[in-house]
Amino acid sequence: MDADTAPNPTEARVRRVLADTLVWDAHCCVSFDDPLRFLPQLARFSYAGFNLVHLNVGDSTYGFDHVTRMLALFRDWIRARPNEYVLALTIADARRAKREGKLAIAFDVEGVVSIEDDLTRVALYHDLGVRWMAMVYNRANLAGSGVHDDEDRGLTSFGRKLVAEMDRVGLIKDIAHTGYRTAREVCEMSSVPVTISHSNPRRLTDHPRCVPDDLMRACAATGGVLGISGIGIFLGNNDVSAQNIVRSIEYSVDVMGIDHVGIGTDFGMSDPHKMEPDFTSRRDLWPAGYGYDSQVQFAPPERIGEVAELLLKRGYSDVAVGKILGGNFERVAEQVWK
Numbered sequence: 001m002d003a004d005t006a007p008n009p010t011e012a013r014v015r016r017v018l019a020d021t022l023v024w025d026a027h028c029c030v031s032f033d034d035p036l037r038f039l040p041q042l043a044r045f046s047y048a049g050f051n052l053v054h055l056n057v058g059d060s061t062y063g064f065d066h067v068t069r070m071l072a073l074f075r076d077w078i079r080a081r082p083n084e085y086v087l088a089l090t091i092a093d094a095r096r097a098k099r100e101g102k103l104a105i106a107f108d109v110e111g112v113v114s115i116e117d118d119l120t121r122v123a124l125y126h127d128l129g130v131r132w133m134a135m136v137y138n139r140a141n142l143a144g145s146g147v148h149d150d151e152d153r154g155l156t157s158f159g160r161k162l163v164a165e166m167d168r169v170g171l172i173k174d175i176a177h178t179g180y181r182t183a184r185e186v187c188e189m190s191s192v193p194v195t196i197s198h199s200n201p202r203r204l205t206d207h208p209r210c211v212p213d214d215l216m217r218a219c220a221a222t223g224g225v226l227g228i229s230g231i232g233i234f235l236g237n238n239d240v241s242a243q244n245i246v247r248s249i250e251y252s253v254d255v256m257g258i259d260h261v262g263i264g265t266d267f268g269m270s271d272p273h274k275m276e277p278d279f280t281s282r283r284d285l286w287p288a289g290y291g292y293d294s295q296v297q298f299a300p301p302e303r304i305g306e307v308a309e310l311l312l313k314r315g316y317s318d319v320a321v322g323k324i325l326g327g328n329f330e331r332v333a334e335q336v337w338k
Contacts, residue, residue: 024326026197026227026264059110060137111137132172144182152179170338193223198264220260227264230299233291240299242306
């Protein structure tokens with residue numbers, strides 16, 4: 001066998017790690033303008049090697065009617081495709097999906113605006129398949145402050161009640177998009193792991209959506225996980241290469257430890273000829289001057305194999321790469337989901 005046809009041992013290791021891991025994407029999005037048109041793009045995650053994805057059903061742009069409508073629509077779409085998808089209400093559901101070669105889907109909500117002041121909606125969302133909810137989406141709400149607020153006043157009285165209710169119900173509290181003080185207070189009062197589902201280290205990219213070292217450590221201290229996003233302006237230089245993603249992973253592992261880093265691509269399923277969202281449509285949520293005006297690049301789900309291969313080549317063990325690709329988020333879900 002000549003050199004050109006000899007098997008690549010690293011590629012074999014990548015296949016083995018993907019086979020042995022519940023490969024987990026902590027956050028992806030779909031265009032809500034015509035979601036049924038774009039949901040078939042979920043198949044890309046399955047083909048790329050993912051076994052579970054968290055699918056967004058709303059953020060601070062949307063109220064209760066929208067979120068419940070999306071939940072009904074997405075649940076029905078999944079139910080109609082039992083040979084391809086599984087609604088992941090439990091870890092057992094997710095593991096069964098992997099065994100059966102299907103993609104497990106759990107839902108997430110970015111910000112608690114649609115909760116309004118009604119804590120009973122937390123349990124309702126949980127019953128419908130929501131498995132994490134961000135406390136704030138960029139701007140202050142009834143729970144606390146966001147990354148783009150001029151002043152962070154911390155968790156409100158309602159926010160503290162919300163934290164307790166999410167812990168009771170078994171819904172992961174997420175602090176991506178959440179202001180620094182508010183996020184710290186969520187970590188301090190949480191009785192279970194807190195996640196930062198899709199963000200990047202601020203030491204590498206000075207952007208409000210990125211996370212300073214001490215908040216990364218506070219998240220890790222709860223047992224939580226930072227999901228490294230594939231958004232170019234948060235990775236730095238609008239570069240979504242595997243090398244730049246691994247740069248964020250390695251830095252985060254150095255700060256938080258190998259048990260507290262994962263993947264949250266934030267990939268947006270939309271028109272393939274226009275993958276970037278129109279950030280300019282909501283200057284209150286995405287203010288000018290932070291890179292939202294640029295043609296923001298998104299790392300595609302297919303990049304996960306390149307990331308795994310590069311981590312292995314950089315000396316990470318198969319076990320360590322498995323933790324990053326999904327094992328760490330699987331552990332958090334096992335601890336929090338009910």
